[in-house]
Amino acid sequence: MLKLDRFDIAILKALVRDGRMTKSRLAAEINLSISPAWERVRRLEAAGVIRGYNASVNWSRVVQAARIIVEITLSRHTAADMQRFEDRVRRSPEVTQCDATGEGLDYVMHVVCRDINHYQRFMDCLLAEGLAIERYFTYVVTKVVKEGVDVVPAWVDPA
Incomplete structure (x- = not known):
């Protein structure tokens, strides 16, 4: 570090x-x-601490979209299965964020699609690709309370 x-x-x-x-x-x-x-x-x-400089765009002012959070559990936990899943997620423009997690849940994805039908077609494709998805739970975002922007963690002290 x-x-x-x-x-x-x-x-x-x-x-x-x-x-x-x-x-x-x-x-x-x-x-x-x-x-x-x-x-x-x-x-x-x-040093890679500053990754880049971006515009913060309020896309909801430009297009209508469905925001969805998806919990995913894989049926197999081999390195190859996890890598195949992660590679596919990285190539998916619908996925805006994906985190590997622990404690019985493998991944949490944030997905943005045109509508719920688009989302379901996306998930159907993932399931058909043999990515070892055992189950997934879908949560439709009804209101954004705090946007996921880069923020300085409150505990970072410049001491």
Whole structure:
């Protein structure tokens, strides 16, 4: 794990809030001059701490879509079966996030489809592909309470 100091943490917090801020504004915000601040940003990028800079798009203002959370349990837990499932999920544009979990549940997927029919066709394809899916549970999202954006965990202290 990369050792970060208070300036690095301050940079990350500032860029999470506004990834488009200028070099001079970032430097002023973290109380460093421009060159050292920007060198730190480049180091954080090179180390893979900063993965990229994105636009946060409110897609619900553009298209109507169904958001679904799916719990998946596989029937077989060989490395090959899990890898085949994970590779398929990575290639699926419908899947916006997928986490491997423990305690009897193998994966939790976040899926976005045009509608419920699109979602069911997607799941039917996964089932037909022999991915060792034993069972899945579908939860339709009725309201987004907090969007999954990059946030600085509250316990990260720039000490």
